[in-house]
Amino acid sequence: xxxxxxxxxxxxxxxxxxxxxxxxxxxxxxxxxxxxxxxxxxxxxxxxxxxxxxxxxxxxxxxxxxxxxxxxxxxxxxxxxxxxxxxxxxxxxxxxxxxxxxxxxxxxxxxxxxxxxxxxxxxxxxxxxxxxxxxxxxxxxxxxxxxxxxxxxxxxxxxxxxxxxxxxxxxxxxxxxxxxxxxxxxxxxxxxxxxxxxxxxxxxxxxxxxxxxxxxxxxxxxxxxxxxxxxxxxxxxxxxxxxxxxxxxxxxxxxxxxxxxxxxxxxxxxxxxxxxxxxxxxxxxxxxxxxxxxxxxxxxxxxxxxxxxxxxxxxxxxxxxxxxxxxxxxxxxxxxxxxxxxxxxxxxxxxxxxxxxxxxxxxxxxxxxxxxxxxxxxxxxxxxxxxxxxxxxxxxxxxxxxx
Amino acid sequence: xxxxxxxxxxxxxxxxxxxxxxxxxxxxxxxxxxxxxxxxxxxxxxxxxxxxxxxxxxxxxxxxxxxxxxxxxxxxxxxxxxxxxxxxxxxxxxxxxxxxxxxxxxxxxxxxxxxxxxxxxxxxxxxxxxxxxxxxxxxxxxxxxxxxxxxxxxxxxxxxxxxxxxxxxxxxxxxxxxxxxxxxxxxxxxxxxxxxxxxxxxxxxxxxxxxxxxxxxxxxxxxxxxxxxxxxxxxxxxxxxxxxx
Numbered sequence: 001x002x003x004x005x006x007x008x009x010x011x012x013x014x015x016x017x018x019x020x021x022x023x024x025x026x027x028x029x030x031x032x033x034x035x036x037x038x039x040x041x042x043x044x045x046x047x048x049x050x051x052x053x054x055x056x057x058x059x060x061x062x063x064x065x066x067x068x069x070x071x072x073x074x075x076x077x078x079x080x081x082x083x084x085x086x087x088x089x090x091x092x093x094x095x096x097x098x099x100x101x102x103x104x105x106x107x108x109x110x111x112x113x114x115x116x117x118x119x120x121x122x123x124x125x126x127x128x129x130x131x132x133x134x135x136x137x138x139x140x141x142x143x144x145x146x147x148x149x150x151x152x153x154x155x156x157x158x159x160x161x162x163x164x165x166x167x168x169x170x171x172x173x174x175x176x177x178x179x180x181x182x183x184x185x186x187x188x189x190x191x192x193x194x195x196x197x198x199x200x201x202x203x204x205x206x207x208x209x210x211x212x213x214x215x216x217x218x219x220x221x222x223x224x225x226x227x228x229x230x231x232x233x234x235x236x237x238x239x240x241x242x243x244x245x246x247x248x249x250x251x252x253x254x255x256x257x258x259x260x261x262x263x264x265x266x267x268x269x270x271x272x273x274x275x276x277x278x279x280x281x282x283x284x285x286x287x288x289x290x291x292x293x294x295x296x297x298x299x300x301x302x303x304x305x306x307x308x309x310x311x312x313x314x315x316x317x318x319x320x321x322x323x324x325x326x327x328x329x330x331x332x333x334x335x336x337x338x339x340x341x342x343x344x345x346x347x348x349x350x351x352x353x354x355x356x357x358x359x360x361x362x363x364x365x366x367x368x369x370x371x372x373x374x375x376x377x378x379x380x381x382x383x384x385x386x387x388x389x390x391x392x393x394x395x396x397x398x399x400x401x402x403x
Numbered sequence: 404x405x406x407x408x409x410x411x412x413x414x415x416x417x418x419x420x421x422x423x424x425x426x427x428x429x430x431x432x433x434x435x436x437x438x439x440x441x442x443x444x445x446x447x448x449x450x451x452x453x454x455x456x457x458x459x460x461x462x463x464x465x466x467x468x469x470x471x472x473x474x475x476x477x478x479x480x481x482x483x484x485x486x487x488x489x490x491x492x493x494x495x496x497x498x499x500x501x502x503x504x505x506x507x508x509x510x511x512x513x514x515x516x517x518x519x520x521x522x523x524x525x526x527x528x529x530x531x532x533x534x535x536x537x538x539x540x541x542x543x544x545x546x547x548x549x550x551x552x553x554x555x556x557x558x559x560x561x562x563x564x565x566x567x568x569x570x571x572x573x574x575x576x577x578x579x580x581x582x583x584x585x586x587x588x589x590x591x592x593x594x595x596x597x598x599x600x601x602x603x604x605x606x607x608x609x610x611x612x613x614x615x616x617x618x619x620x621x622x623x624x625x626x627x628x629x630x631x632x633x634x635x636x637x638x639x640x641x642x643x644x645x646x647x648x
Contacts, residue, residue, distance in 0.1 A: 317522040318497020
């Protein structure tokens with residue numbers, strides 16, 4: 001009997017194919033939006049984790065001030081570090097493989113009549129080591145250049161393309177603010193970061209050069225630390241905290257005025273943000289599912305009215321109320337399940353496309369797909385029930401008279 | 404299956420005792436049926452006639468278990484069905500009754516064969532047997548080769564024959580026909596009436612028919628004349644008298 005009812009429902013839906021399609025469009029869009037949002041969100045979470053792992057799980061970041069779980073919030077009151085602090089850390093904490101200050105600022109890089117706004121990073125070779133960043137062309141800094149704060153720079157791939165195209169820029173000069181800088185190398189392309197910012201849009205100069213000629217102060221607001229292979233980063237963190245407290249003369253019982261963050265923390269912070277955003281967007285998308293459900297109810301009510309005569313005939317030949325109810329309920333459910341299936345296909349397609357464009361992994365979650373499918377069935381039940389009940393409660397004589 | 408009554412007459416299928424149907428209340432009260440007593444025996448072909456508003460359609464609705472009487476007893480095969488609820492009445496219709504209407508009442512855009520199968524679906528008959536019984540019913544009305552046609556592709560007379568096949572497919576005890584020839588010309592009307600008479604003769608079906616045409620009533624063997632919700636006259640037709648004599 002149920003198989004019969006489903007067959008009947010499919011036929012009724014097919015009979016009004018265009019109308020049925022327009023009816024379920026709301027559900028299609030709703031399901032597609034939810035699936036696309038969640039899949040892209042999960043993909044970018046996976047990408048964040050992957051990126052952070054690529055950075056190295058043995059990398060720690062130190063900032064002045066207490067940074068709870070947000071970027072650069074309360075660093076204002078805390079004393080900045082200086083390069084002496086960086087050197088002392090390397091000396092006094094044996095598990096530190098290498099450490100580098102990393103200061104940055106936005107400005108224009110100029111070459112001839114070409115001009116490109118980019119990020120200028122003041123850091124040393126140690127930064128390249130800590131982040132595993134290789135040189136594609138030319139060479140790294142030499143010690144003299146770092147110590148002396150010479151005007152030399154490494155270009156990210158994007159800056160190289162913008163200013164020099166495919167030609168070899170090594171030996172050429174670019175201008176940053178008032179300094180003229182010799183290009184000594186080009187960095188290997190890294191691609192977009194998890195949040196879509198282009199990591200290759202960068203010019204790197206020695207940190208002393210940055211301090212003297214760009215920042216005009218000897219402050220250091222970020223230190224990258226690479227921990228020796230095999231050493232626990234948790235342990236390293238504790239040791240660094242102890243040394244820093246001593247260096248900064250923080251009494252027992254006083255709060256740290258700096259933050260040591262490991263990559264696990266950073267990863268969970270970033271994926272936390274991604275998840276909140278994903279959830280928010282999915283919730284907005286779910287509203288359109290609700291609207292889609294109302295669309296189904298609307299058309300089912302019209303359909304029940306249109307088919308009053310048919311209902312009368314069915315009642316006359318012996319259909320009971322619950323059989324008529326079942327017929328229309330099944331029709332609503334089949335309708336919204338069809339919408340759900342189309343939405344799943346569309347949503348996964350969109351997510352796949354987005355994943356390609358954003359270069360994040362495409363990781364469809366079977367639970368999400370199953371959930372969306374179940375939810376569209378629920379939409380059918382909830383919004384199909386009222387019209388179906390109206391059909392079931394019809395009086396056979398009245399219904400037969402209706403033409 | 405049907406036993407002979409004590410007097411040798413066939414047993415009563417339908418017995419109405421003091422059936423009253425009132426619509427509305429107070430000033431607006433309409434007594435569509437006003438204390439009807441009527442017994443119809445197995446195998447009878449009864450025609451009900453009367454002016455409009457005489458209550459013949461209401462009587463059909465009550466007999467067909469589409470409506471419940473306000474007062475009175477309705478014994479169907481000896482069981483009182485007057486107080487049954489909506490769903491129980493649906494079961495009586497499903498298992499014992501078949502309907503033929505003036506307007507055919509076929510499902511549009513649905514092939515004749517599937518229209519005939521409809522009551523069998525609700526009887527829970529499996530697909531293969533359903534198809535076979537529907538084909539047999541179409542054959543009985545002479546439309547075996549029209550099963551795949553939609554109602555819109557059939558003439559009025561053919562549509563009514565499909566409707567009769569649908570009523571027969573469920574093997575009912577009683578066929579209720581409400582002005583079955585009302586939409587048909589004289590020639591087609593005669594065909595339909597001859598079909599009904601033949602089916603009655605072949606299967607022993609009990610037929611109750613409402614009509615306003617004397618010619619059609621003449622095919623029955625008993626004529627009931629209704630006026631103002633009461634039975635004014637109840638006698639055999641010429642055909643009925645001849646068959647009895």
